[in-house]
Amino acid sequence: MAGKEPLVSEAVGRVLLTEVPEKGELPEKRKMSVFPTAHKRPSIAASFLGVLATRRLSMMKRMMPRIQDLRKESTGIQVHYEPTYRLEPKVTFSAAKAERILKDVVDERLEGLIYNAKATPSLIRYLCEEIKDRVKDLHYDRYKIVVNVTISQNTGQCILATSRCAWEPKYDTFASYSYSNKGIMCFASVYGVYTD
Template sequence: MSEVTKDKTSQLLKKRGSISSVSSPDIKMKEIYGRTKDSVSTVSYADEPSHREDAPRPAVQMENTYQLGPSKCFPVNVVNHILKDVLTNYLQEEKYEPELCRQMTKTIAEVVKARVKDLMIPRYKLVVIIYIGPLENQSLHIGSRCLWDEASDTFSSFVFRNTSLFALATVYAVYLE
């Protein structure tokens, strides 16, 4: 190895730090360039998939897009049809029973959320709320409050009634910057 190559290698090692604790220049050259004086190639086994599967992957850092408004508006009418379809399919023949309705609210909320997510509307956070109660001669007032951007945030709602129960389904779509 020439003196110029040795000097460049030692400068490179000083800048990058030592790759190996072994002090032989041939081994350092082999680790840096993958060859020695005899030009023998080396193979690293760290690139095999079996070694990577066990290690957790680092979180991907996304760059800011600085997109302040949605590129595609939230389709309120389509979501209204989804709400109507899901509520009528699940509750058309049901009678009000508290335990059954408690489970039905969870099931209906998950189904609605999955169907709205299938629309692939980018950058919206979805909140699905389902109320089911007995249909008696009572009064019920339901209200909600949140911080709201009128230009990009929206909601969709549908009320269903049969002979023994009522259901109110609401999907809030909040734009995520």
Template structure:
């Protein structure tokens, strides 16, 4: 037998909530409680319905996202020499700017992740990877590398479709 951990928002044990042999009201009460939002207005709770939408209305727009990443990186890397202290502060700002501009493309139901890597270009090799569980039909990413002097910057945006 597997260990059981109750779902958040349910009341009682597994037997009381899901396999009630007594009153059916307990079963439906717990089920309704799960479907209601946890908003501040308890008098008029919002109920959400599943859309069962398995594909996006608008696919991830790789070319537009690539242009946004390149523009943000070029705007923010104006220095010709690598300096760790100034680059460290700018990375978070660049990620935020990229994410903000990509969200303006209004690709509904996509979860967006922005990542920026900056380093010194001194004839060394750098490899990095990322792993994610996704659907190859709709989930994707795009990346751009920009160099300025002895600085290189790589910006990536991942778009994961949320069903």
């Protein structure tokens, strides 16, 4: 066995066997394998690397929808509209239609309702969203819709509500409606503001 050349791993550059064994002969000394074997338990470092890899993978899974959205935006065709220089609306905001929507929504939702301080904030949000959606269904082009709803307990008191806005009186307008029953007082208003 003396005089035979040792085997060298090209990938790692370490000697795997001290000598090349002849046929049917076992080598006298073996160096440790560079590659992990299946029967050995993984070390702490290997399990830590596995944890890092799974974290990286889960982070990539979370990021993929965002990356795909960015790709869609970057590859999608962007449409650039030229300015219309239109300073007045094709159809002006109708305060009568908006007031009818206010009356329908508020009467329908608040009829027979008793005041509850904990439920009132979510009720106000719901009323505002429903009124805004119904007014937007009228398709007023280039109008910003602002909805304001105030609900209070009805104990015989008086409420005075005022508002001030900077707008073009020729195109911008508002509608308001007040409702009261034995337990609730409600004041709702919708503002239609034209944006050029």
